[in-house]
Amino acid sequence: MANTQTLERKSASTDTEHFDVLVAGAGISGIGAAYHLKTQTPDKTFVILESQESFGGTWLTHKYPGIRSDSDLYTFGYRFKPWTGQPIAAADKILTYMNEVIDDNDIARHIRYNHKILSASWSSADKRWTVEVKRSDTGETVRITANFLWMCQGYYDHSKGYTPEWDGMEDFKGEIVHPQTWPEDLDYKGKRVIVIGSGATAATLVPAIASDCAHVTLLQRSPTYFIPGRNENELADELRKLEIDETWIHEIVRRKVLFDQNEFTRRAVEESDAVKEELLAGVREFLGPDFDIDKHFTPSYRPWQQRIAFVPDGDLFQGIASGKASVVTDHINRFTEKGILLKSGEELEADIIVTATGFNLSVLGGIPFTVDNKPVNFADTITYRGMMFTGVPNMAWVFGYFRASWTLRVDLMGDFVCQLLKHMDEKGVRQVEVALRPEDKDMDILPWIDAGNFNPNYLMRSIDQMPKRGSHPEWQHNQDYWAEKDIIPTIDLDSSEFVYS
Template sequence: MIGQSRPNDDDPVDLDMVIIGAGLSGIGAACHMTMDRPERTYVILEARADLGGTWDLFRYPGIRSDSDMFTFGYSFRPWAGHRTIADGSDILDYLRDTAAEYGVAERIRYGHKVIGASWDSSTARWDVTAIRAADGAVVYFRCRWLSACAGYYDHDNGHRPSFEGENTFDGTMVTPQFWPTDLDWSGKKVVVIGSGATAITLVPNLARDAEHVTMLQRTPTYIVSVPAVDPFSERITALLSPQLGRKILFWKYVVGNVVSYELSKKFPAISRWLIRRDTVKRLGPDYPVDVDFAPPYDPWDQRVCVVPDGDLFDCIESGKADIVTDSVGCFEATGVRTESGRLIEADIVVSATGLTMLPIGGIELTVDGEKVDLPDTVVFKGMMLSGVPNFNLVMGYTNNSWTLKADLVSARIAAMLDHLSDRDVDYVVPIKPSVSIGSAFVDLKSGYVQRAVEAFPRQGDRTPWRLHQNYLRDLKMFRSELDEETELLFGKRITSISSPLASVPAPSTPRKGHSHA
């Protein structure tokens, strides 16, 4: 077995935790481990050559957060700036500084792609298999707990549909996920295909130097403008101590985001009207808002996109960019012809057509030799899988900052490790509930979600198996005593041929204080 907390130490070791992924979630999980019990051993396995995950992978112009930074920053190390929406480079610097400050950076093993993990009940340990990029060797790590912090995007493959006639196009075609570092769009005509957060970010940033940018969208998206710099942030941190000011800002945005989302879901017509009113105010009464900015679905059925200081609206109003709501018909030598017959001339076409989803990084899990079929599992509190011991995944909110949920999960897992040690037990596993099984726990109706949703774990119809996408509600749920978690089975390892988990029933009414010893 190879593994250790330091990147260049190949001594065999039995670790407390293996963390998969050195992005926002993985670094946060490691920090919680360090803060809770510094003596714990862990390693972060990162397939790429640097930390940052999404913020290291994507290098397209203008990449930025799509959530406010006051809740996007870690709870234990609040964001220190005043910008509501931050550039990707600033977020990457923040992650690097956090990793260095908490001693996490030295625990990361880069170029280690995890391909599988196997739980053995006789040892109560995970055996994790990875491929080391430096020499192609297969290496192994053994741990007490496995934390999958790989998000739900496929970093190696984006969603790139084929377009009729694209081989006849004389210009350059690119995708945001693999942006060429030497691409020059100065003085050129650019077409961005897509209407999601990536396209909406690209258009104003490309428009600064391009001759003209057209966003060609099949379906509009809800777009709202937010201040790039929160004036309240500057005032409150000047008036009070920075620490107290950051705490006030955190709760301002937490409560504001939760209330906005809940009202949007309860009163979608009012939400649509408010968004439309703001768009008309930005673009003027003569703009065809109901053509380009009126989605055929309710707000938060898909993510609502934000633009800092209305930059997208500004570049449209200036004439540097426009939106065409139509479908791609075919490519021609000089550009893209829409299904309605309009030719949009282009030197560069950006296919911002979405991402590909991949649950837990595509890792194959087995429990006592049996492969874990993710759609057959049910998610417990959005962090553990039924029937899978000593394992958690981290999935942030779809309607709020990813970090809010990541922080809750990582803190809870650190407490759970304490609980195992204090109670002298070896494992904890959620018992598959006898509840109505609902949709996959990524519940957006976006195209990239619907294309892959069947491969994901499911959620139930009631707490704690149902995801409410509500931080305030989750905050209360995560504070429950572990001894009161009747849905969890705690036990000691049993050295026998059969798994001690195989005979665990799924009780119709969970009994308080399940144990298996």
Template sequence: MGAEIEQVDVLVVGAGLSGIGAAAQVRERLPGLSVVVLEARAASGGTWDLFRYPGIRSDSDMFTFGYRWRPWPGEVALADGQMILDYLRTVAEEYDVDRLIRYRHRVTAAAWDSTEKRWCLTVTTPEGERRLAARFLWNCSGYYDYEQGHQPTWDGMADFEGTLVHPQHWPEELDYADKSVVVIGSGATAVTLVPAMASGDGRAAQVVMLQRSPSYILSRPGRDPLARLLSGTLGRLPKAGPLGRLAGGAIFESTRWANIMLTIGSYQLARKSPGVVRRMVRDSTRKLLTRRGEGPGFGAEEAEALVSEHFTPSYDPWDQRLCFVPDGDLFAAMREGRASVVTDRIKTFTAKGIELESGRTLEADIVVSATGLRIKLFGGIELSVDGESVRLPETMSYKALMLSGVPNFAYTIGYTNASWTLKADLVSDYVCRLLAHMDSRGYREARVERDPAVGERPFMDLASGYIQRALDLMPAQGDRAPWRLKQNYLTDLRVMGRPVDDGVLRFS
């Protein structure tokens, strides 16, 4: 490496939720370190700038999806994409992160040199390929492919005369007003799209959610009840004064911890007593579909039949991620006849729609393939250590934030059973403490090596299709701490809060 290569202390890959949070915390807590954020796209915000489909929103409450150290304002629990994007960009501006971001800078390779104790990164930019050197590399690009979603191939797709779109690449000019729409899928994207396309002035004539098998779908208030209650009392204090600021902090912390405990409690109940949670979800769904007084909806027997056919999954709760809908909007659209659900398998596309294996045909002007994501860990960067390529399946994750045999490298991947940011905040705190520990003692390298006595477990313990399709491309997880985290915020908070010099992480 020549002297012309720019060198930084911490290089963050990705300017989305994780990357903005990481850079903000390094700047706040370690102001003596230089930080650069490289973003492959032309804008910040990550997922929340990329996805533009109707109704896009968080399916985690914003009091835990927002950063712990920068409270989410207001009472909205399930915020739309624009609100989240505005929040992220506000945080980037407040913490002076926006000036650190270099757009259209895609890291293609990162090579660690043990002699120099630094990473050399190959970066594609609008001006051509260039190289940067970094003491510490922090990957915050998530785990899915930003270029391409998962798109199955069905017979007859070429014969379809309508419009076929994937939510990851939503055409801005797409007009679905008064059109017949079929949304393929039953995950978080599908249950967001269906009520959004079936509502408003430019709504579709009919929207059908076509699912191969049912998913667990739960309703939760769009505005957090506890936040509303506390805002109605403490919120009367003058906001500009110290009491007002104290009240605002109390509202946020109380609501945040209530949501944390609710999430952990419901997850633990689902794992220990899945039958109980099954019945609770089933009863709730039936009530949301049943006619209320003189209003629209289904009779008790019809609602029960709909739940049995379309909302009773074959797997236990949290074997796959649960889907949340604000204020039951999906079920309201079904009650009012604006949307419907069909559980069947696709036989073939036709010129005018989709023919199902049951023999039924769904006519469609537009088909939305909400069929999920493609996994691409660390943005597809080619990692190497001293000239040897890093094969991810041969590595083991340490505390779900570092990889065995890969020095001075951390990554942020959020929870699969809770808010992404709960985990991202834990990672940010740990990495900042790690960097401070290294600086205070003059260490130039931090590395973990695999322990042959530690058994392997899957990197992500979910049965979701997008996870299962990519398990053989991922690192392993260990069968015990610190090589395995519990996916429980309270436990992980304790484990990751321990001193970084734990005898497993080696410094030199």
């Protein structure tokens, strides 16, 4: 990919490069941000800094067997780029799709790979950010200034996944692997493999390797809800038979999927027992009436308190039904030379143990931020709709949805940020930040998200690092796309929570 920047400007006083907007990250969010900048604010100069060697973010970082989306691509794909493949797609298909967006919109020349942001400092006097960057390809440190930062680097540490410290791990004679750092030369053919975990990664990995392993065991502490179903969209297929234009198909199918998701989410809250039984019935269809569904696939929480992964064609359950895979629900006592000793006293023997136990949260990439030489602790800030933070000027952060596709918010925020940039130009101002209003004086200040609403382990482990939310709707990321799709486009940029200078 070419990455020569042709829209750069030089600062008048130094050789530091200056841009109107600096986008952090060339993953699904960063590429989406670039599209919106090019189409909605074509007069703005911008650069995308990416620490990895290419675009893709998660879809580049994760290389474990079978990696695929757990959201349908009609909504995980951008609203402006039709998706024409299966609803659940492998990483290589998603990367191909992103590459087409980059090529179609001449985005490559704006991207600088192997550029890791070391620090970001805001100066109210200069009305700009100064970003120190380390180039991993040359080892040099460069400096870039920007009027506005658009943080699109996701919310977890790409360099290392989360693995709990279990007793005896050093005693195990086999290999211990985390999916996030999957070794390219890992040979699991004919081996006994244990996959620890119960989420989308484990559900993807087990069927992907089951046919090559001697046996693979899914070991989980507690069950997770899954949605098994055919990896197809009947409406899209029918419209294609009618030779409807793909742009129309994308919009129609996208709206239908979103409508269905909204109804499912509503029912998960209001009719949780019925939804629970429907989900378990889907699993039972593959595993039969004699399988212990209550023990292995019935969670203790209501549907949608944690993310529900789609299992295309029920491949996880087909693997279990065939005998190539099995599921064990128990607590780990310790690792042994041969494998894992469970609290029940059973020992599972293995040659390879995969810890599909989640990731480490990374708030804004773990980058040290300062505002007028004062360090920013984001845990002390309050979020404006999960997009901007009190006391931090000229910056937006993309944080997507848990119950809907991440990219839906990328598009909504693309509109919001571009409108904000144009509004600042119209007002003739160079700085904007969000601030609590007089009516917010006695507002309750709460954790980033309501644990009773959504409580995945990775978020609960690190909730103290996250910005705070307020009890008033403007000061929280409500995780409700179906409300935000109407709210965000109608935000009054002259309302009192926006402070310009």
